[in-house]
Amino acid sequence: MRERGRVEELYNTLAGHGKVPKPRKGKTFQKGNGKTVEITDVKGAAVEIRDGDVQFWITLKMYTDMATPRGYHFVTDYAKTNEHENFAEMVSYYAIGNLPDEQVELLKPLLK
Numbered sequence: 001m002r003e004r005g006r007v008e009e010l011y012n013t014l015a016g017h018g019k020v021p022k023p024r025k026g027k028t029f030q031k032g033n034g035k036t037v038e039i040t041d042v043k044g045a046a047v048e049i050r051d052g053d054v055q056f057w058i059t060l061k062m063y064t065d066m067a068t069p070r071g072y073h074f075v076t077d078y079a080k081t082n083e084h085e086n087f088a089e090m091v092s093y094y095a096i097g098n099l100p101d102e103q104v105e106l107l108k109p110l111l112k
Contacts, residue, residue: 006110010090011083013106017072020064023047029067037066071102 020029028038041048045060058066065073074080075098079089090107093099099107
C-alpha cells in the first residue's frame with residue numbers, strides 16, 4: 001500500500017465527524033438521514049427529542065449516534081481504538097459488502 005499516511009487521515013475524518021455538540025434545550029440538529037429534529041429537554045444523560053409530532057427520550061449515546069452524519073460512524077467499537085485497527089475493520093467490512101457507501105468512497109483511494 002503506497003498511501004500509509006492516509007490511514008491516519010481516514011481515522012481522523014471518522015473521529016472528527018463523530019464529535020457532535022453537547023445537547024442543549026431548544027437547539028436543532030440533523031439526524032444522520034438529514035432530517036432536522038429539536039432537543040426539547042436534557043436531564044443528565046437523557047435527551048428529549050421532538051421529531052415532527054413525536055416527542056421521546058433517548059440516551060446521550062443514542063443522541064451522539066443520531067447526530068453523527070450518516071456513514072461516518074466507526075464500523076465497530078474496536079475500530080475506534082486506533083487508525084490501524086480502523087483501517088483493518090473497514091477493509092474487512094468492505095470485503096463482505098457491509099461498509100457504508102460513504103466510507104467505501106473514503107477507503108477506495110487507499111486500496112489502489
